[in-house]
Amino acid sequence: MESVTNKNHEENLKACPFCGGWSDFGIGESGGNCVVCNNCFACSEHFETEHKAREAWNKREGGRT
Numbered sequence: 001m002e003s004v005t006n007k008n009h010e011e012n013l014k015a016c017p018f019c020g021g022w023s024d025f026g027i028g029e030s031g032g033n034c035v036v037c038n039n040c041f042a043c044s045e046h047f048e049t050e051h052k053a054r055e056a057w058n059k060r061e062g063g064r065t
Helices: 052-057
Strands: 023-027 033-037
Touching: 023 052, 033 052
Parallel strands: none
Antiparallel strands: 023 033
16 A cells, blocks of 8 residues: 655646645655555655656646646
8 A cells, every 4th residue: 555745746747637635756666666645545656756757747638737
């Protein structure tokens, strides 16, 4: 299970693309960085850095932002 870090506003994470909920960084059991929705618990892939996790989470298909 991921642990949440409360860096949402500092890091400009977008809302969850599935439910619109508030999102934050998490750290997986393997130590990888991810982004987790605090409402529906959707989770990004795990990445080496928070920067890469944020880029993946904030990217929207079809050019939507």
